[in-house]
Amino acid sequence: MKKVRIALLGLGNVGKGVWNILNSNREAIMKRSGYDIEIAKILVRDINKKRTIDVPEELLTTNADEIFNDDSVKIVVEVMGGIEPAKDYVLNAIRRKMHVVTANKMLIATNGQQIFKEAEKNEVVVNFEASVAGGIPIINGINESLTANKIQEVVGIINGTTNYILTKMTLENMSFEEALKEAQKKGYAEADPTSDVEGYDAVYKLAILSTLAFETEVDVNDIYAEGITKIKAIDIEYGKELGYVIKLLAIVKEVKGKLELRVHPTMLPAIHPLANVNDSFNAIFIKGDAVGDLMLYGRGAGELPTGSAVVGDIISVLRNDTEGSNVLIRNYADKEVVPVESFKSQYYLRISVKDLPGVLGKIATILGKNEVSILSFIQKPKKGEFVYIVIVTHETFEGNVNKSLENIKKLEEVNKIENVIRIENLDY
Amino acid sequence: MKKVRIALLGLGNVGKGVWNILNSNREAIMKRSGYDIEIAKILVRDINKKRTIDVPEELLTTNADEIFNDDSVKIVVEVMGGIEPAKDYVLNAIRRKMHVVTANKMLIATNGQQIFKEAEKNEVVVNFEASVAGGIPIINGINESLTANKIQEVVGIINGTTNYILTKMTLENMSFEEALKEAQKKGYAEADPTSDVEGYDAVYKLAILSTLAFETEVDVNDIYAEGITKIKAIDIEYGKELGYVIKLLAIVKEVKGKLELRVHPTMLPAIHPLANVNDSFNAIFIKGDAVGDLMLYGRGAGELPTGSAVVGDIISVLRNDTEGSNVLIRNYADKEVVPVESFKSQYYLRISVKDLPGVLGKIATILGKNEVSILSFIQKPKKGEFVYIVIVTHETFEGNVNKSLENIKKLEEVNKIENVIRIENLDY
Numbered sequence: 001m002k003k004v005r006i007a008l009l010g011l012g013n014v015g016k017g018v019w020n021i022l023n024s025n026r027e028a029i030m031k032r033s034g035y036d037i038e039i040a041k042i043l044v045r046d047i048n049k050k051r052t053i054d055v056p057e058e059l060l061t062t063n064a065d066e067i068f069n070d071d072s073v074k075i076v077v078e079v080m081g082g083i084e085p086a087k088d089y090v091l092n093a094i095r096r097k098m099h100v101v102t103a104n105k106m107l108i109a110t111n112g113q114q115i116f117k118e119a120e121k122n123e124v125v126v127n128f129e130a131s132v133a134g135g136i137p138i139i140n141g142i143n144e145s146l147t148a149n150k151i152q153e154v155v156g157i158i159n160g161t162t163n164y165i166l167t168k169m170t171l172e173n174m175s176f177e178e179a180l181k182e183a184q185k186k187g188y189a190e191a192d193p194t195s196d197v198e199g200y201d202a203v204y205k206l207a208i209l210s211t212l213a214f215e216t217e218v219d220v221n222d223i224y225a226e227g228i229t230k231i232k233a234i235d236i237e238y239g240k241e242l243g244y245v246i247k248l249l250a251i252v253k254e255v256k257g258k259l260e261l262r263v264h265p266t267m268l269p270a271i272h273p274l275a276n277v278n279d280s281f282n283a284i285f286i287k288g289d290a291v292g293d294l295m296l297y298g299r300g301a302g303e304l305p306t307g308s309a310v311v312g313d314i315i316s317v318l319r320n321d322t323e324g325s326n327v328l329i330r331n332y333a334d335k336e337v338v339p340v341e342s343f344k345s346q347y348y349l350r351i352s353v354k355d356l357p358g359v360l361g362k363i364a365t366i367l368g369k370n371e372v373s374i375l376s377f378i379q380k381p382k383k384g385e386f387v388y389i390v391i392v393t394h395e396t397f398e399g400n401v402n403k404s405l406e407n408i409k410k411l412e413e414v415n416k417i418e419n420v421i422r423i424e425n426l427d428y
Numbered sequence: 429m430k431k432v433r434i435a436l437l438g439l440g441n442v443g444k445g446v447w448n449i450l451n452s453n454r455e456a457i458m459k460r461s462g463y464d465i466e467i468a469k470i471l472v473r474d475i476n477k478k479r480t481i482d483v484p485e486e487l488l489t490t491n492a493d494e495i496f497n498d499d500s501v502k503i504v505v506e507v508m509g510g511i512e513p514a515k516d517y518v519l520n521a522i523r524r525k526m527h528v529v530t531a532n533k534m535l536i537a538t539n540g541q542q543i544f545k546e547a548e549k550n551e552v553v554v555n556f557e558a559s560v561a562g563g564i565p566i567i568n569g570i571n572e573s574l575t576a577n578k579i580q581e582v583v584g585i586i587n588g589t590t591n592y593i594l595t596k597m598t599l600e601n602m603s604f605e606e607a608l609k610e611a612q613k614k615g616y617a618e619a620d621p622t623s624d625v626e627g628y629d630a631v632y633k634l635a636i637l638s639t640l641a642f643e644t645e646v647d648v649n650d651i652y653a654e655g656i657t658k659i660k661a662i663d664i665e666y667g668k669e670l671g672y673v674i675k676l677l678a679i680v681k682e683v684k685g686k687l688e689l690r691v692h693p694t695m696l697p698a699i700h701p702l703a704n705v706n707d708s709f710n711a712i713f714i715k716g717d718a719v720g721d722l723m724l725y726g727r728g729a730g731e732l733p734t735g736s737a738v739v740g741d742i743i744s745v746l747r748n749d750t751e752g753s754n755v756l757i758r759n760y761a762d763k764e765v766v767p768v769e770s771f772k773s774q775y776y777l778r779i780s781v782k783d784l785p786g787v788l789g790k791i792a793t794i795l796g797k798n799e800v801s802i803l804s805f806i807q808k809p810k811k812g813e814f815v816y817i818v819i820v821t822h823e824t825f826e827g828n829v830n831k832s833l834e835n836i837k838k839l840e841e842v843n844k845i846e847n848v849i850r851i852e853n854l855d856y
Contacts, residue, residue, distance in 0.1 A: 017718070021576050021718050024717070025576060025577070025578055025717070025718070028578060028643075029575070029576065031643075032575045033575070129573070135716075135718070135719035135720065135722060136722065137565075137569055137572075137573030137574070140568070140569075140572060140573045141565055141569075141573075144565075144568060144572065144740070144744065145557070145565030145568045145569075145737075145740050146565070146736070146740065147457070147460045147461070147739075147740050147743040147744075148449050148453060148457065148735070148736045148737075148738075148739030148740045148742075148743065149453070149736055150453055150456060215456075215459075271704075273701075273704065273705075273725060276699075276701060276704050277701075281721075288563075288736065289452070289453070289732075290445070290449050290453070290563070290732045290733065290735055290736035290739070291563035291726060291727065291732070291733050291736040291737075292563065292726065292727045292730070292732065292733050293709075293725075293726060293727065294563060294564065294724075294725065294726035294727075295723075295724070295725040295726065296722075296723070296724055296725075297701060297722065297723040297724075297725065298719060298720065298721060298722035298723065299719065299720045299721065299722075302720070304717075304718045304719070304720065305718065305719050305720050307576070307718055308574070308576045308577055308716065308718035308719040309573075309576075309719075310576075311575075311576030311718070312572070312573050312574065312575050312576045314576075315575040315576065316572065316575075320748070
């Protein structure tokens with residue numbers, strides 16, 4: 001059996017998952033990769049930290065150069081996360097002709113092009129399946145399996161924390177705050193949950209997916225992001241009445257050669273496959289011109305699922321260990337991005353108004369003038385000073401909705417635009 | 429741009445899909461594969477047949493040797509189906525050092541090992557993504573993405589015809605006969621639907637999936653098969669009452685080193701992701717020791733979805749066109765197969781009995797003696813001479829159920845064992 005030496009950068013959750021899988025499935029992995037994989041070194045911040053796994057101390061180092069100066073290391077596995085020093089390390093490894101496997105969404109989303117160019121120059125492979133949606137083979141799916149297709153649309157639930165929170169709000173009638181607390185207790189949400197609940201985590205992942213699916217360089221700053229903190233129990237309830245479920249979706253669509261890129265809470269038909277993706281599960285829905293509708297569903301995080309993707313990537317490097325086999329064409333086009341006011345969608349509008357005759361007529365008139373036509377509405381019985389008017393529009397441009405709302409806000413009968421939630425029907 | 433010449437064997441639905449995709453997505457495919465793909469020859473049965481696509485007549489031939497004797501052909505795409513002459517052609521192509529892409533489930537399920545050995549010897553690639561579940565990248569998923577895992581279980585809805593029929597029966601209360609007629613009208617079912625409705629089509633696909641997932645040579649004859657013709661509207665109705673949906677599932681599980689291999693109608697919890705796979709869609713659920721639960725969902729048939737898989741396989745050959753790159757280890761073990769009486773499952777039993785006191789007690793006693801314990805039961809009000817007793821058991825061995833039923837049948841109060849349907853909870 002041929003031997004290969006690899007090094008890990010980082011020994012957090014994902015690193016532990018990789019260590020455990022390489023040990024527990026060693027024989028199967030030897031058979032499938034053709035190599036006996038030996039972990040040569042592991043870069044950690046603190047050698048003496050108490051760990052839940054039993055790693056021989058002599059493997060640990062705090063000095064990255066020990067790895068880069070070791071010619072016998074063929075693959076560097078970056079599972080430390082964050083941009084610096086990960087970027088520096090990855091580029092270093094590539095320049096020393098080491099293949100790289102990374103789980104780092106931020107790094108790939110923001111510095112992917114530089115890294116891939118460096119890899120091409122040095123004829124090494126950079127694999128990053130674990131950077132999006134943990135164990136779900138979505139990167140491989142787009143890059144390898146769907147190459148016959150023009151991809152038209154990718155719509156994903158790619159943040160487990162917010163999906164867990166929305167599931168608890170939907171199925172157990174929790175408030176956002178209660179559900180967040182529960183998620184934190186379970187370890188699904190961090191003490192500072194901003195990156196998850198505001199949609200930033202999903203933005204990085206969507207940047208990677210859209211770059212691959214549309215072969216264009218997508219800048220994270222070009223992705224519109226809106227979090228789930230504005231979702232109230234009452235919106236979920238009205239959504240149900242209307243046949244919708246609310247999910248935080250990451251969406252990219254090609255519309256007349258331009259890309260619509262957005263992350264926001266979305267109402268989905270309750271019968272859509274994505275609507276039934278619950279708890280911390282992730283799922284990605286793809287529409288291709290040949291394959292039609294395709295969905296991949298699974299664990300988007302966790303040490304073992306993410307480790308599964310990392311180790312799969314390592315095996316893939318070993319199977320293709322011919323020089324210059326990184327054949328993926330990275331000659332991306334530069335597609336334009338659709339501005340927010342040109343997003344096309346249906347909209348759910350919840351407006352609190354004084355219970356006076358004629359108010360719905362005034363609202364409807366304003367919408368009509370701005371070319372927003374109404375699909376359905378519910379007026380809710382009075383509870384306090386105001387009543388809610390809930391309107392579902394036909395598909396229209398976001399700019400039209402915004403112009404309407406500016407004018408509706410000014411009506412004296414209107415108290416407040418309580419919420420605006422986009423609706424995706426996904427032609428399902 | 430490098431050029432490559434390929435040949436098609438067959439120009440039926442899948443062949444047409446391949447032709448259309450190669451033409452309509454030509455530029456994207458060039459960019460992704462690095463090759464300009466030229467279709468050199470297409471083997472057909474009748475050159476003068478009217479076709480719905482516009483193929484230059486000089487490409488068509490009825491003589492396979494014209495293809496095999498053309499050294500410039502690098503890839504042979506077998507989309508004719510059936511075992512002979514497809515097998516002969518595929519082996520011929522391999523021996524002439526042509527790579528092979530095939531969509532042929534029967535061929536791979538029954539002669540895969542011989543074909544792969546011949547391919548290894550001749551250092552060519554044989555890709556067969558399209559042979560199972562059309563456009564869903566399940567072969568690539570198991571062979572490439574999940575290599576870090578010990579797969580524990582694969583459960584799939586891999587026959588679109590029966591899924592369409594069961595969906596119509598479940599959501600629109602059609603009878604089996606009505607739903608079958610509808611499926612035939614839509615082109616989902618053939619005039620002779622036996623292979624689909626009796627589960628044989630799913631057996632071939634399951635043989636391929638289990639061979640790959642468990643790295644063992646699975647013989648189609650070792651797979652237990654039961655079709656959906658025995659499913660009555662009333663079973664679907666009682667299933668709903670109990671919280672279950674009926675699907676034709678193809679199941680393989682490793683139980684103490686042996687494989688349970690079976691295709692049969694199954695009751696699934698209504699909230700399981702597979703229970704919500706409707707119409708002619710397919711889906712495959714995989715449990716891996718690292719990745720956890722994973723599901724792939726999409727179009728299991730149709731010219732374009734299946735063509736998507738075939739063309740993806742062609743591109744994959746072109747990207748890896750280094751000699752001997754067919755590194756997939758095909759050194760399979762030979763795992764034992766669990767006999768039917770040792771299947772472990774929960775069971776739904778529908779029994780028609782005379783409405784006499786004590787009959788449930790007698791049935792329960794027999795079940796108890798055979799170590800079958802009852803989870804729940806419903807007794808249905810009298811309609812005709814008999815009443816139905818519906819029993820859901822705890823998990824038990826199939827042998828115990830069968831022994832019980834033999835004795836229950838003999839009770840004078842019992843008219844008939846109307847139906848026995850396995851229930852899978854899939855630990856979801």
